[in-house]
Amino acid sequence: MTDAPASSSRPALALLPYQRRWLLDRSRFKIGMFARQTGKTFTTTLEIVDDCFRAMAEGRRARWVILSRGERQAREAMEEGVRRHAAAYGVALEALDYPWEGTSHRALEAVMPGGSRITALPANPDTARGFSANVFLDEFAFHRDAAEIWKALFPVVSAGWKLRVTSTPNGKGNKFHELVTGDDPAWSRHRVDIHQAVADGLPRDVAQLRAGLNDPDAWAQEYELQWLDEASAWLPWALITDAEHADAGRPELYQGGPCFVGNDIARHRHLWVAWVWERVGDVLWTREVVELAGASFAEQDSALDRIMARYRVSRLAMDRTGMGEKPVEDAARRYGAARVEGVHLSGSRPLDIATAAKAAFERRALRIPEEAAAIRADLHALRKVTGPTGHPRIVTPEQGGTHADRAWAALLGIAAASDGGQEAAGVTVAPPVRRGWRAW
Numbered sequence: 001m002t003d004a005p006a007s008s009s010r011p012a013l014a015l016l017p018y019q020r021r022w023l024l025d026r027s028r029f030k031i032g033m034f035a036r037q038t039g040k041t042f043t044t045t046l047e048i049v050d051d052c053f054r055a056m057a058e059g060r061r062a063r064w065v066i067l068s069r070g071e072r073q074a075r076e077a078m079e080e081g082v083r084r085h086a087a088a089y090g091v092a093l094e095a096l097d098y099p100w101e102g103t104s105h106r107a108l109e110a111v112m113p114g115g116s117r118i119t120a121l122p123a124n125p126d127t128a129r130g131f132s133a134n135v136f137l138d139e140f141a142f143h144r145d146a147a148e149i150w151k152a153l154f155p156v157v158s159a160g161w162k163l164r165v166t167s168t169p170n171g172k173g174n175k176f177h178e179l180v181t182g183d184d185p186a187w188s189r190h191r192v193d194i195h196q197a198v199a200d201g202l203p204r205d206v207a208q209l210r211a212g213l214n215d216p217d218a219w220a221q222e223y224e225l226q227w228l229d230e231a232s233a234w235l236p237w238a239l240i241t242d243a244e245h246a247d248a249g250r251p252e253l254y255q256g257g258p259c260f261v262g263n264d265i266a267r268h269r270h271l272w273v274a275w276v277w278e279r280v281g282d283v284l285w286t287r288e289v290v291e292l293a294g295a296s297f298a299e300q301d302s303a304l305d306r307i308m309a310r311y312r313v314s315r316l317a318m319d320r321t322g323m324g325e326k327p328v329e330d331a332a333r334r335y336g337a338a339r340v341e342g343v344h345l346s347g348s349r350p351l352d353i354a355t356a357a358k359a360a361f362e363r364r365a366l367r368i369p370e371e372a373a374a375i376r377a378d379l380h381a382l383r384k385v386t387g388p389t390g391h392p393r394i395v396t397p398e399q400g401g402t403h404a405d406r407a408w409a410a411l412l413g414i415a416a417a418s419d420g421g422q423e424a425a426g427v428t429v430a431p432p433v434r435r436g437w438r439a440w
Contacts, residue, residue, distance in 0.1 A: 013088055017200040018192045021042040027188035031165040035194040036222045038202060040166040044136055045081025047164070047385065051134070052116035053089050056347070063115040063133040067123035068372060069142045072246045074120040077138055078108045082118050084204035086110065087334060103127055104215030130153040134162040141170035142178070144242045150175050172227050194223040194225070203394075212249070217378045234354055234382035234394060239361040239369070246416050248286040249369030251310070259287065259311040263318040264405045265327050272300050273409035274307055277366075277417055284360070284417055285367045287311065289375065289406065301330065308335055321345045321410065343412060354382060354394045356418050357411045366414070378407040400417030 011319075015023065020425030022032055022043050034040040040059040048064045055062035061072040078095075086093050096109040103126045110118045123137065125148040136159055143149055157163045167176050180189065183396040198204050213219050219279075220226040247253055255278065255284070262275045271290040277284040288310075290303055316335065328342035343349065360366050369375055381404040383395050396404035 013046060013085070015043070015046075015195070016202060016256040018197060019189075022190055023047050023304060025188050025190070028160075028190045029163050029186050030190070031179050032192070033176075033225055034166060034168065034190075034192045035197060035225060036168055037204075038192055038194070038197045040136055041077055041081055042167055044138070044164050045077055046085050048118055048134075048136060049082055049085040050093075051090060052112050052118065054092075055090065055116050056114035059114070061114060063131075064118045064136065065119065065131060065133045066120040066136045066138060067128060067143070068120060068138045069123060069144075069154075070246045071122045072370075073135055073138065074122055077231065078110060078118075078120045082110050082120075086112070100127055102130065123149055125149055125152045131154060132159060132161065133157075134164075136164040138165070139167045140165050141167035141174055142241050142244075144244075146175045159317045168222050169225055169227055170237045170241055171221075171233075174238055175237065189296050191225060212376060213373070214374075215377045218373055218382070221371070227382060232383045232385065233380055234384050235358060235361060235378075237380060239358070239378050240376055242364060243361055243366045243368045244370040245285075246370050247365040248367040249372065251276075251288045253285075254287050254311065255280060256312065259419040260284070260413045261307060261311075261313055261316045262409040262411065262416060263316065263327075264409040264412065265300075265319050265324045266405060267297070267323060268294060270403050271405040271406045272303075273411045275406070275409040276303060276307060276311055276313075277413045278311070280415060283365050283367060284414065286369055286410075289369065289372075289409070292407070297327065300327065301334075304331065305334070313339060315416035317343050317412040318342045319343055319412065327436060341416065345408070345413070348393075350394045351384075351392060353411050353415045354384075357414045358413055360418075368410070375410075377405050378404040379410070382407055 003198045009036055016039075016192040019245055020041055021047060045066070048066070052062045052064070064203070066074065066077050068077055083093060091112055096107075096111065098107055098109070100107045100121060103124075105122050105127055106122075109119045112118075119133075123143045123147055131150040133156065135153060137143070138145060165176070165179060169382060170176065170362075179187065194204065194206060194209070198206055209223065210219050213223075217228055221228050257278050257280055258435070260277045260279070264271070264273045264278075267273050274290040275286065276288040278287045288307070290307065292300060292303060293301075313335075316331060316339055318324060318340065322346055323397045324342065328340065332340040343353075381396055384392055385395050396436075
């Protein structure tokens, strides 16, 4: 490891060579494609704090805005990046937390001595306009409405401000892919895959990481920075990313509304998965995803009993293909035949279910857990192919040994919601809990 440039008044921070190259690149427009967990946000927030420190020393003010994919990531950029670097520089910060004008979002802001300011916001077209500042787009390939954010943002930096863009890849066809693969000489481009990072001294066991992830496509994209072909993917990365939300997959946020459960059944080789959707207005929110590996039928029944007691389940759709016949019959006896549907995933039914789910993704009527690599990989694993008779069908090639079990549980739940179903009565549920912002 090497040290970042330091003067007598500035503390040294240990940086790896690729981080040092990124930090010392003073280009006005700079874009970096980095593997997961290689410190792209850490290094860019260091550049931001360093720029504000220089401005303070020179008697002027610097202005930076960080646009992150969500509120949680914006907070992490401020707490794990800006605050940590400011402490290393010996600079006291004034921390502010306030509503961002004209939006439903909150801004986190750090004010440095001398008046330099750093503001972190969740990225969307509304937060990307209305200010003049240097801008850092953090994990830009995963921003919802990235094209619209770009159109709203670029006029902001047109008056000489700097722009920093970092991300891991998220498939082709998005603005990040366009910027990285373009040939505009105005951009300085950096690329650091996991192998380069380790060669530069990042302490990671590559073989262990690859084995732990156990997904060739996810490894190729998120660690080796390969652009995966979207041609045959039923759900492109952009649709999956647009559905992700920090509040999805959190049972404590259940609001007591009608729920729909999809259950993909397995005993040994694949996962048993139950996916709980709650209908809130016109949107289906993921409330919980339960996964069991190698569980006995009794353990599976117990997990399903807990779900049916915890939520007001209107419809439970279960895969009755093959070994699913008995679990479906047992569930119908326990919960009532009107609430339980056994679905044969054969013939044209998988395509029908997948088509309805894709339409819901396209309408942005779904919310799924954020940064859940296994869920993302399963959803993206669905492929549309032409069968021997010339008819289209949906297939699920093996991905890390899971056979897209999570995806089919999700799709079965969406199908259950599309089919309607009577709301369950007499089920006691926990009161809704809503998350509030803490002073950062």
